[in-house]
Amino acid sequence: MTTDRAALKQAVHDKLLSMEEAELATAIAHYEAFLQDSQMDDRETHDKDDMVAARENADLAAAFDTPVQTHHAKIDVIENMDFSLTDTVGPGSVVSFNNRNFIVAVSTTRFDVDGVTYMGISPQSPIYKAMAGAKAGESFEHNGRSFVIEDVL
Numbered sequence: 001m002t003t004d005r006a007a008l009k010q011a012v013h014d015k016l017l018s019m020e021e022a023e024l025a026t027a028i029a030h031y032e033a034f035l036q037d038s039q040m041d042d043r044e045t046h047d048k049d050d051m052v053a054a055r056e057n058a059d060l061a062a063a064f065d066t067p068v069q070t071h072h073a074k075i076d077v078i079e080n081m082d083f084s085l086t087d088t089v090g091p092g093s094v095v096s097f098n099n100r101n102f103i104v105a106v107s108t109t110r111f112d113v114d115g116v117t118y119m120g121i122s123p124q125s126p127i128y129k130a131m132a133g134a135k136a137g138e139s140f141e142h143n144g145r146s147f148v149i150e151d152v153l
Contacts, residue, residue, distance in 0.1 A: 006085055009094055009153045011113045012103050013083045016120055019111055020078060024071035031068050074106040081105055087152055089134045091123045094153040097131070104128055 083092040083105075094103050101118045108120030121128050130142040131149065139148045 005153055008114070009083060009085060012094055012118055013078070015111055015113050015118075016103055016105060016108065017075065017078050019108060020071055020074045020106070024068065024075060027067040027071055031065055077106050085153055087135055089128075089131045089149065089152055094118070094151075095131065096150040096152075097147045099150075 081092045086093050089095050089104065091104050094101065096102075101116060102121050103118055104121055104123055106120050107122045107125065110117050110119045112118070123132075127142050131140040131147070134140050134149050134152075136149050136151050139146050141147075
């Protein structure tokens with residue numbers, strides 16, 4: 001278990017970044033596979049099925065372009081956000097409440113660091129907006145419920 005607060009925060013940041021980089025690599029692989037399958041070979045004639053399959057693959061490649069751009073944007077946010085230690089909830093902070101742990105950067109699925117589960121939330125999310133500026137021990141309201149900030153890094 002990481003006990004140094006700065007090292008813990010760095011480990012959470014690193015996991016967040018590596019997770020987004022892996023998601024980006026997967027999205028790019030899907031995009032490139034469908035894009036390649038949309039290319040017609042050098043034959044002079046192609047039947048209707050070949051043309052339909054190529055068009056469908058081109059459409060799928062276009063659909064996978066959005067996740068590629070989304071993950072690029074998330075990585076850009078992570079790389080350019082200040083993740084220094086803080087005692088106030090803000091972008092780049094790790095915040096704990098209700099026995100759950102969050103990193104304010106980009107929205108993500110749950111991930112584990114040193115046996116502790118975290119989840120990324122966006123600074124545009126309603127729950128972040130409700131707790132922005134709070135410190136450990138302070139409370140905030142969200143969806144009619146009151147929460148107490150347990151810790152902020």
